[in-house]
Amino acid sequence: MSISHYIKEIGRGKDGAQALTRAQAADLFGQVLDGAVTDLEIGGFCLAMRIKGETPAEMAGFLDATHARLQRLPDLGHTTVVLPSYNGARKLPVLTPLLALLLAREGAAVLVHGTATEDRRVTSEAVFAALGTPAATAVTALPTGTCALVPTDVLLPGLKRLLDVRRVVGLRNPAHSLVKLMNPCAGRALIVGSYTHPEYAVSMADTFALVGAHALLLRGTEGEPVADARRMPQMDAFRDGQRHLLQPAQEGSLASLPDLPADISAAATAAYIRDVLAGHRPVPAPIARQVAHILQEVQGPASVQTHRPAAVSPP
Numbered sequence: 001m002s003i004s005h006y007i008k009e010i011g012r013g014k015d016g017a018q019a020l021t022r023a024q025a026a027d028l029f030g031q032v033l034d035g036a037v038t039d040l041e042i043g044g045f046c047l048a049m050r051i052k053g054e055t056p057a058e059m060a061g062f063l064d065a066t067h068a069r070l071q072r073l074p075d076l077g078h079t080t081v082v083l084p085s086y087n088g089a090r091k092l093p094v095l096t097p098l099l100a101l102l103l104a105r106e107g108a109a110v111l112v113h114g115t116a117t118e119d120r121r122v123t124s125e126a127v128f129a130a131l132g133t134p135a136a137t138a139v140t141a142l143p144t145g146t147c148a149l150v151p152t153d154v155l156l157p158g159l160k161r162l163l164d165v166r167r168v169v170g171l172r173n174p175a176h177s178l179v180k181l182m183n184p185c186a187g188r189a190l191i192v193g194s195y196t197h198p199e200y201a202v203s204m205a206d207t208f209a210l211v212g213a214h215a216l217l218l219r220g221t222e223g224e225p226v227a228d229a230r231r232m233p234q235m236d237a238f239r240d241g242q243r244h245l246l247q248p249a250q251e252g253s254l255a256s257l258p259d260l261p262a263d264i265s266a267a268a269t270a271a272y273i274r275d276v277l278a279g280h281r282p283v284p285a286p287i288a289r290q291v292a293h294i295l296q297e298v299q300g301p302a303s304v305q306t307h308r309p310a311a312v313s314p315p
Contacts, residue, residue, distance in 0.1 A: 002037065002041065003028050003031055003032070003037050003041050003045060004041060006020060006024060006027075006028045006045070007041065007044045007045055007048055010045075010048045010049060010052050011044060011047075011048035011051075011052075013051065013052075014051055014052060017048070017051070017052040019052075019055045019057065019058060020055075020057075020058050020061065021057060021061070022057045022058070022060050022061040022064065023061065024061065025057065025058040025059075025060070025061025025062055025064075025065075026061035026062070026064040026065045026068075027061075027065075028045070028061075028065075029061065029062040029065040029066070029174075030065035030068070030069070032045060032158070032162060033065060033066065033069055033156065033158035033159060033162070034069075034158060035158060035161070042162070042165060043165070043168075043169060045173075046162075046165055046169060046171070046173035046174075047169065047171070049173060049174050050171050050172065050173060053203075054174050054177065054203065056203065056206040056207045056209075056210045057210065058174075059174070059177065059178065059181065059203070059207045060207060060210050060211050062174055062178050063178060063181060063182055063207075063211060066156065066159060066178060066182050067182065067183065069156055069158065070155050070156050070182070070184055071139040071154065071155050071156065071184075072139070072155075072183075072184055072185055072186040073111060073139055073140075073141065073142055073184060073185045073186060073187075074140075074141040074186055074187075075185070075186040075187030075188075076109075076141055076142070076143060076144075076187065077187065078109055078144050078187070078188070079109075079187075079188040079189060079190055079214075079298045080108075080109045080110070080111055080142060080185045080187065080188070080189045080190070081100075081103055081108050081109065081110045081111070081189070081190050081192065081294055081298060082111050082113070082183065082184060082185065082189050082190065082191045082192060083096055083099065083100055083110065083111065083112045083113075083192050083225045083226075084112075084113060084114060084179050084180045084182075084191075084192070084193070084194075084225060085112050085113070085114035085123070085124040085125075085149075085224060085225065086114045086115065086117050086163075086176065086179055086180070086223070087117070087118075087121065087196075087220075087222050087223030087224050088116065088117075088118065088121030088122050088123045088124070088222075088224070089121055089122040089123075089222065089224075089264045089269070090120075090121055090222050091222065091264070092221055092222060092228075092229075092260065092264065093122075093260060093261055093264045093268070093269040093272060094121075094122055094123065094124055094127060094221075094222075094224055094226075094264070094269060095221065095224070095226045095229065095269070095273070095284075095287065096112060096124045096127075096224045096225060096226045097112070097124050097127045097128050097131065097269075097270075097273060098226070098272075098273045098276060098277075098283075098287065099225070099226040099227075099287060099290065099291065100112050100147040101147060101273065101277060102277075102283065102287070102291050103147070103291060103294060103295070104145055104146055104147040105145075105277070106291070106295055107144050107145050107299075108144065108145070108294070108295065108298055108299075109142045109143060109144045109145070109146060109147075110142075110146070110147035110148075111142060111147070111148055111150060111184060111185065111189075112124055112128075112147065112148070112149045112150070113149070113150045113151070113152060113155060113179075113184055114149075114151070114152060114179070115151055115152040115153065115160055115163060117163055117166055117176065122264055122265060122266055122269065123266075124149065124224075125149060125151070126266035127266045127269050127270050127273070128149050129266065130266040130267050130269070130270035131270045131273065131274070133149065134149075135149045135150070135151050135154075136148050136149060136150045136151070136154060137154065138154065139154060139155065139184075150184070152179065155184050159175060159178075159179070162175040163175050163176065163179070177200065177203070177204070180193045180194060180195075180204065180225075181193060181204060181207055181208070181211075181213070181215075183213075188214065189214065190214055190215065190216060190294065190297050190298055191208075191213060191214070191215040191216070192215070192216045192218075192225040192294065193208070193215055193216070193217045193218075193225065194217070194218055194219065194220025194221075194223060194224060194225040194226075195217070195218075195219055195220070195223075196219070196220070196222070196223045201217070201219065204217060205217060205236070205238075205243065208238040208241060208243075209238065209241045209242075209243065210241070211241065212240050212241035213238050213240075213241055214238065214239060214240065214297075215237070215238040216235060216236070216237055216238070216246070216293065216294060216297060217235070217236045217237075217238065218233045218234065218235045218236070218247075218290070219233045219234065220233075226287060226290070227284075227286035227287050227289070227290040228286060229258045229260055229284035229286055229287060230257055230258060230260075230284075230286075231249075231250050231286065232247065232249065232250035232285065232286045232289060233247075233249055233250075233286065234247060234248055234249040235247035235289075235290065235293055237293070237297055239297075246293045246296075247289060247293060250286075258282075258284045258285075259281060260272070260284075
């Protein structure tokens with residue numbers, strides 16, 4: 001098998017490259033995930049797509065191939081909140097574990113999946129380990145009121161291998177966008193997708209719409225799916241692919257800054273999360289609002305109003 005004929009189409013430069021159909025993209029990406037092509041072809045694919053950029057149809061095809069191969073969480077009949085955690089902390093503490101634990105405390109089933117893509121960043125996996133929660137070694141059922149961290153290579157080893165190409169060529173590839181869109185659950189899921197640059201907000205929204213996703217989209221903290229604790233971001237829901245504005249972005253200058261740890265190490269971040277969960281420190285307002293919006297999408301407005309505690313209430 002070979003993907004050289006696809007590379008010929010997508011590798012003609014920014015202006016000359018041709019987009020693949022959804023079916024072609026699924027075939028190409030499936031061969032890459034299965035390890036059926038050479039390293040040289042994989043490098044050619046990654047560089048060509050980096051220059052050309054993915055269309056929504058191509059990304060939908062990549063998702064089709066991925067979903068056909070994922071080890072998916074069993075369906076227990078409820079909606080699982082999915083938090084893709086791949087960027088980690090660079091300047092601010094990575095608070096994806098806090099978001100996951102706040103949601104689980106409210107009765108949601110929460111799956112965090114991810115892997116380190118840059119060696120110098122603090123990962124959610126390191127923070128969970130500091131909290132005493134090791135990463136899962138297998139895909140198992142996830143009841144309501146619990147959260148689990150599942151590494152990417154447990155879900156799909158071929159996807160982890162493709163993410164690791166970045167360490168060799170120094171550039172991101174379609175896998176880095178795909179992991180923020182994919183659904184690792186056999187049953188219903190709410191995908192919390194995040195972006196760092198405005199162009200990805202457009203491409204992610206277009207893909208969610210095309211595949212009819214149930215998702216929440218926001219500009220996260222350094223690429224993580226948790227709201228920036230300093231400023232309220234815009235949040236949009238996708239219900240069967242239809243977009244709905246949930247939260248407008250905060251405008252103007254900041255009146256005050258939250259009390260975040262200056263030390264972004266896993267140990268310091270874990271200590272901060274313990275303090276917030278214990279009520280010794282407040283939940284940052286943007287994260288509290290994000291929790292409320294997610295619960296509303298998962299449970300429905302009446303359930304959220306009945307069971308939301310003061311510690312997680314929006315301001």
